[in-house]
Amino acid sequence: MAKLVLMDHDGAIDDLLSQLLVLTMPDVELIGVTVTPADCYIEPALDSTYKLLQLMGQEQIAIGRGDYYGINAFPGEWRARPEIINALPMLINLPQSPDPYAYPSAPDLIIDKLTSATEKVTILLTGPCSNLVLALEKAPELKDKIEEIVWMAGAFKVHGNVQTFQHDGTAEWNVFWDPISAKKLVEFALPLTLIPLDVTNHVPVTKKFLSTLATQIDHKLSNLTGQLWALTIDTIPSYHYTYFMWDILATSYLAMPEQFTTETIKANVSTRPPNAGQTYSDPNGYDIKIATDVNVAYFYAYILKQFKQ
Ligand code: AGV
Ligand code: CA
Numbered sequence: 001m002a003k004l005v006l007m008d009h010d011g012a013i014d015d016l017l018s019q020l021l022v023l024t025m026p027d028v029e030l031i032g033v034t035v036t037p038a039d040c041y042i043e044p045a046l047d048s049t050y051k052l053l054q055l056m057g058q059e060q061i062a063i064g065r066g067d068y069y070g071i072n073a074f075p076g077e078w079r080a081r082p083e084i085i086n087a088l089p090m091l092i093n094l095p096q097s098p099d100p101y102a103y104p105s106a107p108d109l110i111i112d113k114l115t116s117a118t119e120k121v122t123i124l125l126t127g128p129c130s131n132l133v134l135a136l137e138k139a140p141e142l143k144d145k146i147e148e149i150v151w152m153a154g155a156f157k158v159h160g161n162v163q164t165f166q167h168d169g170t171a172e173w174n175v176f177w178d179p180i181s182a183k184k185l186v187e188f189a190l191p192l193t194l195i196p197l198d199v200t201n202h203v204p205v206t207k208k209f210l211s212t213l214a215t216q217i218d219h220k221l222s223n224l225t226g227q228l229w230a231l232t233i234d235t236i237p238s239y240h241y242t243y244f245m246w247d248i249l250a251t252s253y254l255a256m257p258e259q260f261t262t263e264t265i266k267a268n269v270s271t272r273p274p275n276a277g278q279t280y281s282d283p284n285g286y287d288i289k290i291a292t293d294v295n296v297a298y299f300y301a302y303i304l305k306q307f308k309q
């Protein structure tokens with residue numbers, strides 16, 4: 001029996017790659033996709049979401065629109081970047097998504113899908129967690145319907161990736177965008193697995209990986225994902241940033257949890273400068289499972305296999 005999964009992503013290139021990856025998993029049934037307007041602008045991101053569902057013959061899957069904007073906005077250059085995806089040859093002529101404002105709001109779609117699910121649902125978050133928190137505040141009884149939350153978020157024993165004013169660099173962006181919601185999520189004390197920078201730092205997008213992927217471009221998904229990953233090589237500013245398999249790694253956890261090293265710690269989230277959004281171990285905090293390592297070779301091989309379609 002397939003695992004029911006609800007995905008909330010925030011429209012960046014690896015979020016969209018992650019949506020594709022979920023759709024290749026035979027043991028996963030994606031029951032809805034909601035989009036957070038964080039590392040994207042919402043209209044093009046909803047369009048990409050819909051086009052990728054069509055490409056996979058899954059356009060019946062419901063989409064929800066995030067209307068909540070976090071406290072610390074992503075840089076405009078990052079948010080604008082993924083719109084290019086809708087212009088790629090494999091996507092440009094697919095029908096555009098309907099009026100983006102006609103979609104249900106993301107928290108309402110989450111509530112609707114959890115309510116109607118006949119078994120517990122796994123929630124995959126590859127952006128901030130605000131939509132899920134809004135849904136669970138509105139309908140707290142639905143916490144019982146959650147099997148596990150898998151979230152690409154946080155940085156524990158490594159540096160964060162936020163570099164901005166009033167910040168000491170300890171936070172990861174998905175938490176920093178809305179630290180208040182992140183703290184609430186942790187306080188819900190649900191089964192929460194984080195895929196933090198501690199483990200995603202092990203899996204950069206390498207030229208070697210792209211070169212291997214390119215040897216299988218006769219397969220439609222290898223061709224498209226090769227183009228998507230190529231767009232990450234000039235991450236802005238390129239002298240400063242490396243693009244990692246952040247969300248892809250978190251997504252692969254659904255299919256290969258046994259390949260990860262995890263530990264359960266007591267942790268908390270800071271909501272104030274200079275370390276807003278920092279995730280840190282705290283003896284008075286809440287139980288969280290965090291991934292600290294992964295079988296790197298197995299992971300890259302798995303991605304290559306899934307996209308050989
Ligand atoms: O912090 C990682 C998260 C992931 O969900 N995102 C990108 C992934 O989708 C934010 C981010 C960090 N560095 C970035 C990011 C960069 N250089 N460009 C775009 N987004
Ligand atoms: Ca993301």
